[in-house]
Amino acid sequence: MDETITTPARPTLAAVARLAGVSNSTASLAFSGTGPVSDATRDRVLAAAKELNYAGPDPRARSLRRGRSGIVGVVMEERVRDAFHDPIKIAMLDGIAQEIGVIDAGLLILTDAGDTAQRIDDAPMDAVVLIGCSPRLDESVAILRQRGIPLVAIEGDPADDVLTIGQDNRDASRIAAQHLADLGHERVAIVALSLDRDRTRGPITPERLARGTSNTTLARLAGAHDVFPDAPAYATRGSFVEEGLRAAHALLADPASRPTAIIAQSDLLAAGVIRAAEELELAVPADLSVVGFDGVRVDGLWPYDLTTLVQPAVDKGRAAGVAIVDMLDGRTAHPATFTSVFHLGNTTAPPAG
Template sequence: MNDSSTASAGARPTLAAVAKLAGVSNSTASLAFSGTGPVSDATRERVLAAAKQLGYAGPDPRARSLRRGRSGIVGVVMEERVRDAFRDPIKIALLDGITEEIAAVDAGLLILTDAGEAAQRIEDAPMDAVVLIGCSPRLDESVAALRQRGIPLVAIEGDPADDVLTIGQDNREASRIAAQHLRDLGHRDVAVVTLSLTRDRARGPLTPDAIASASSTTALDRLAGAHDVFPGAGGWVTRGSFVEEGRIAGTALLSDPARRPTAIIAQSDLLAAGVIRAAEELGLEVPADLSVVGFDGVRVDGLWPYDLTTLVQPAVDKGRAAGRAVVDMLEGAAAQPSSFTSVFHQGNTTAAPATPPKGA
């Protein structure tokens, strides 16, 4: 066994060292210990084998004792199904950032969803703190129950109760910048492909009624940014940030040449990749026939030769900020809210429309 796979003499091995030896991310290693999340049996066994090799036994019972009987667990609540969340690279990046920081208090992750029976676990699961990821106001009852238990809360985006510390993101302004980019190129007929708007994840045309019934703060903020530049722009509502959902949306928006937009603003890079796939299937060229903008700045397999025009968000940094806030709260320090800014990246998926609009 070489020095890279063993703890130094006298030093307690860390979760990060286990993750490195097992060849997985920190968040995956943490989930392997907590037993939550879509971690395969083979991966869990590999993590546990690495932990055994390094002499790592999970959260330190001595640390829990020093924290007056705390569980050593930080709950992370998401609105979507756990398996869906783990298909989204942004969610994974957020979890990795959280995991990096909570290692300071030797805590592991417990993934929870507010859907179905799991909603009860939010209120009674043994947790030292909770991070809400993109959760809407309908979690008010669960938040109140957690508050009653005295559990510290941190939200990443979403629209939690007023007294919940929030890690924000400039979703509206970033989307406005993307929309203005298209307008500056000469586009006037622009459609929006949104993330899921409602709890039932209904798919279909983006209508005033769909917007009025929406509860997803992130999707609504990004839509507001697009509407700041293209008021009343229509589009399509998806069931989530998946390439296939983007393809379905693109097919719906592009199939009728008489009603086809010249540009599409997608609320995630995965959705944008699906839109591009739909355009190709319909014989359209990107960006000659259709400009496409995404959001996130993640690597999408199979997108080459496209360099997606997108807004790059610092997802890992957002997770770290939430994790630091949790640590501060658990150690009795003053935690601070923060807000992050996306960076516009102009790739090769946007260009002037083939036929400039009249009066442009």
């Protein structure tokens, strides 16, 4: 009788992540050595890999793929440790990691905070995903084009020939603003993400707006201004609770001109706005309505259920990962645009009086 010998399937990074009890992106970063992965987590991932006989990206597979490095770079707008405080960034990384696992590739995290151009210029990468909130997106595109590396941008408007995974930032922000208008609000202010490459804090003047380079920030501002053309806006240094707190204190400082509602361009910024309101003894939403953007869980926000726009961050990451795999395998990659969903929470109400 003939005996059929079967070769066990090679273990995958996803299997290692499941056994270690971490996300795909965390497991990938544990192997690549980038990202704020603790020693205990890295040891747990490596122990799971050893148990499953997984040795990391297969060098033989890389060789068969025309000498590729087996690395997909992800360029972010802030320091790596700061990025890992943002649930949206983590969700997008998880989505990317899920899809590039089919070609046994790992993630390499790069940032455009500070002097990182040389790292982008010489890092060993087969392809790159650009996070389009970055005000330096155009610089990254120019550098990577010179290297001939396949590019995918999540949001932003890098160039006609760069495949983009889009988000309905303007339309979604218009929906949030219209919700406040329908409630009767007239004095509305905006707490914005970073506007320019220097991430300068402060009021957004017409001159600053004209020089703005962050496409995501500009699109969300445009959506709010479609409904409230004269709404004052304050630029922050990024999506952090502390930045929302600082911006809200600036916008709420004068009781005579204080807005009755604030549109924050992220849920973390919105959490900072709510904290500032509490410090000023303003009730949310009786004295101040607050709207966010993202639809993520923010620790310490209870008993508030934030009114926000829920964006499918994991799906955006997966779409970028699918596009990268298609490019590297010689198939036609396709752009995609995602739609946010309005979530009505308990942080908005008609203005007092």
